[in-house]
Amino acid sequence: MPVYASANQLNVNEVKEGDTLPSIAQSYEATIDDLQQTNGLNMQGQHILMTREEFKNWLFNNEFTREISLIQQHHTWLPAYAQFKGNNHFQMLESMENFHKSEMGWNNIAQNITTFPDGKIAVSRPFNSAPEGTIGPKANANGLTIENIGNFDIGNDTMTAEQKETIVYLTALLCIKFGLTPSVDSITYHHWWHLKTKERVLDNAQDYDVKTCPGTGFFGGNSTESAKKYFYPLVSQKIEQLLAEMK
Template identity: 60%
Template sequence: MKKYVALLLCLILIMQINTKPTQAAYQSNIYVVKSGDTLPQIAKKYSTSVKNLKLTNGLQSDLLMIGQKLEVPIIYIVEPGDTLSKISLEYNTSINAIKVTNRLHNDMVNNGQKLRITPKRLNMQGQYILMTREEFRKWLLNNQFNRKISLIQQHHTWLPSYKNFNGSNHFQLLKGMENFHINKKKWKNIAQNITTFPDGKIAISRPLNIAPEGSIGERANSVGIAIENVGNFDLGHDVMTKEQKETIVYITALLSIKFGLTPSIDSITYHHWWDMKTGQRVLNKIAGHTVKSCPGTGFFGGSTTTSAKKYFYPLVTRKMQEIRTNMD
């Protein structure tokens, strides 16, 4: 009887060993900011520099917020079946970056090999961060903000327009707008928080923690994020590209998700609906008021509230549903 019990226990132990899931070597490269953290402390902990942390995470200042997520370098231990391609996709880097960092002469990796993985840097010049839609999604969801945001403003630049964009002068146009806003308008910085371009790229411009400036008025600015869409979208002028149209819908949907907004005239607003002199929201009752056509009479069907409800808000709502489905 004792032999049978011992045999049974051995069988159970073998089954447990064989069915126990293998412990993956995965190590998160996301650091969640805690109270008292500073960039120098985090940089020292992960054997990197403050400059690298800022370029990797699109930080416009040294300010950190509790709960903010930062991508940091890690040491990865190669597992059976790993390839440089697989590892680079998992950790937001490139095959070449892994090879350079680890002085690899080919794409071969061995089980148990230790690799230092450094996240990909964002494209930054000064305060400006130029991103793809996917990079913007990660940046926005990783960040925390210290002011109430309940209104997304849509604008068009009018000037610069499409004829001023050559496909590679994003930073030059941003700097030109910054100079105009500071020197001519006497504002403290570039007015808008976000800028979109005809090629679909997105630039974080004025930090989102700082309210925008401009003629839309203090009421809309105090709780707002201003989006300037490069182009003149009044009828008869620039015809918005497919790439920019998709970007505008996408980032508006992401911002709505991030800040808990439901698309409506109270959460997504057009510059055209505000009196430039008084800062009063007039919506479609523009008679006797000083208003702009911004974001353009050809912006997603027009600049009225009727156009927004019919042509723009449904696109944003559908995109929000799509994003949430992918996030789940």
Template identity: 50%
Template sequence: MKKQFVILFTLILGMQMHLSPAHAANNPRNTYEVKSGDNLWKVANTYGTSVGDLKLINGLQSDLLLVGQKLRVPIMYEVAPGDNLWKLSQAFNSTVSLIVTANGLSSDVIYVGQKLKIPPKKLSMDGKFILMTREEFKDWIFNQKFTRRVGKVQQHHTYQPSYQQFNGSNHFALMKGMEDYHVNGMKWSMISQQLTTFPDGRVVVGRPFNIAPEGSFGLLNKEAMHAIEADALAIENVGNFDAEKMTAEQRETIVTITALLMIKYGLTPTVDSITYHHWWDVNSGERVLDNTAGHAIKTCPGTGFFGGNSTASAKNNFYPLVTQKMQEILASLH
């Protein structure tokens, strides 16, 4: 399913763009599909960029490439009638200033037949952490290729840090603080969660998707915890939703990234595919759902998380939003 989505997404955007004859046959967008024998140096050298820039453009957490993975790359473009720098920047995920700088232009004026190098925008990264908007994450996840099977998405809230610790620009600092606690306090190998959403609606990729989360459920029963996490992907939503009201931006991001994960991994929103921390006994690792009496459970992701943390709240208030968003995303690909 995911291959069909990516191919369709690529073809639709490609049909909307005019490219120079040199690239029209094999590069309908500024993307390159990784082939057997490729490595970052080879791809970077082919497209006149550096390995470091290629990693920043594509939000790569390592040098590993997988066959079928899609990489955004700089391209040479021949200006067609009606083109202007703003249109080109929008078509190729670039900016006017990037195009001007890359081509040494003295103004925004371009002419038909002119050949321009168009470099894609770089993502904001700090080590393995990748900070993205919803749209950037959508592009990122459809271009990525993962080898680990994922059957469920875990929803958590952080409690700490809460909204009070977020100042609007300290995404990476909070991520490093969480990782420090996970590594030095909990003795895990790295940050536990793959994704973290923030009050401003941005999302950060942390733990690589191909590595199962660590320490998310069944804290005292390691065997049960590892079994639960083997096919899971964890989302931490910054905030204490037992006490704080979620912002509209973060709410939209949680719905959107969950929908994108459902599409990417071929899942349908149910209690089996989107699970709340509250539904698991943290000592035994048993999934108790709403039968919490006599069990050690946490309120996470919060009594105010999309109407509550019960299965009824999930079914009535969260899953329908995720399903609707999935339909909107899929419709946008047609």
């Protein structure tokens, strides 16, 4: 089927909840291959895979209706680096989506964003849809979930430089987009939320009442002090750099 002029009008920024490449192709009277080539889409199912720069363009060309005031940092624990083969981004995303639906009983993949060891970023769950997950409804209500592929507990995966840069970069972009200043109230770790009560406990909990997520080795640790000392300063520096570049 030939590509009509209307296919050129589609931009990755316009992809909405429930859209897939087959449904988009049908709407625009185009083949999937031609649609991807014409619009630069790297998409499978609901999952859009992007470089850092592509994510930046996507983010600032989208408007969201849901209030977003909390960025969640998670690690997958499993799948970890051993399961990443360098080109199986979509396979991993679809496996997580299927697990979240069939085993956890959620209506979609839990996370909005996924980062990979090679520095790539995937957007799956629409930003206008609150995330799901064991962190609980209070954190999710105005939250945006980032799942970082890897097991970042000490003694397991050592985060690559590419993924480290991506996590800082996209967190900074989200802070700019949603008007947030890095702090425990705007960038949260799963470790700070009680498994049973779903209340925020910060560092004041027994180990058996909280997860280690995003990992005991995540940017120096998973405590509030490690976030303030090692992670937030990197995000703040990146915010300043990005704002200077945007002028």
